[in-house]
Amino acid sequence: MPLTLQEERERCSAAEAWLRGAYAKPLVEPPQGAPVVMRASAHPPADAWVVPNVFQPSFTVLNTMSTGRIAVTAAWGESAHPAREGFQALVDGRTDFAACYTSWEPERFPLAQLLALPKLFPDTEVATAASEALYEPFLRDEFERAGVLLGRLKATGAYHLFARRPIERLADVRGLKIGTNAGIDSRIAAALGGQPVPLRSVDLLPAFLGGDVDLVSLADGSAQVFGIGRHAAARMEIGVSMMNLEFGLARRFHDALPGDLRVVLNDWLRAQSQAEAQYFYGVGGAIAREGFAAAGCRFVTLDAEDARHLDACMDQLTDDIANELDARGLPARDFVRAARAAAEALHGRSANALMLDAIERPRWLLPGTRAA
Secondary structure (H helix, E strand, O other): OOOOHHHHHHOOOOHHHHHOOOOOOOHHHHOOOOOEEEEEEOOOOOOOOOOHHHHHHHHHHHHHOOOEEEEEEOOOOOOOOOHHHHHHHHHOOOEEEEEEEHHOOOOOOOOOHHHOOOOOOOOHHHHHHHHHHHHHHHHHHHHHHHOOOEEHHHHHOEEEEEOOOOOOOHHHHOEEEEEOOOOHHHHHHHHHEEEEEEHHHHOOOOOOOOOOEEEEEHHHHHHHHHOHHHHHHHEEEEOOOOOOOOOOOOHHHHHHOOOOHHHHHHHHHHHHHHHHHHHHHHHHHHHHHHHHHHHEEEEOOHHHHHHHHHHHHHHHHHHHHHHHHOOOOOOOOHHHHHHHHHHOOOOOOOOHHHHHHHHOOOOOOOOOOOOO
């Protein structure tokens, strides 16, 4: 059963404290002139829960860590550029820090899709930490080929199915149109017998309300942001996969920073990704579920027979995808082995412990070295 709001707050208390500035301390000398301004852009509307509760507080933390030398201005709701133009907008100068979701372009970023393989990671926080370990050996070249740097990786909460009409069994999903991300999320929907309809996040609600799709595959926090949950008759617990939602960083912005601010930015990004993963999908997800229930959404859990069927389908799908990419000369099976090893190395680490790791022992993912 999903955790309660109180349980999520306790589980993610270190992330909440970080967002509230409890761990923020100045790491560099005070500014000699005007601060560097980092322009951030993302597609959630300004009043979405994640903006005032995660993004904006995290920008304040960055300002504190940089002793006021980095300030952030943000554009929400696709006001700076269309969501799908994140990579291009970073290259052409419209933004400095933006959503660059590789799941929207699976053919262009085939290895990055493997982060969403079903049953690869046990939870959001482990998936976020493990994905950072996988970036250098498997994903850096693929991502930076687009002309931008990686800002941060972040795993979503587990994806479930939100239905316009009541559903009870996996058999009820067969033949129905399911709004999904492109790539593996679509493959999962097809493996369940549905008809995947790849859509941008901002297009899910119009399609859902208009009857263009019967169900939507989405994490709880995201279903609240994009308005799906309050209009759903049922939420079917699937939970086999998490997307990874990257934010890119403009290379020109990074390269113009002095070395000490590059360190600050890297360390903030590592903590920000873990805090957002935990607080948005953990605490925010619990708040979202309360709202769904209040709006009349029924929560459906698979019975033992359906659960076994789901596991078998997902195991087969993972094998199929790995075989397809291996046949293209890509190291898919090596990636899967490394991902499982990274997850195993984090086995037993609590959400709070992983948050403290991100704060106190951040991995270096920006170009060069910490001494640069």
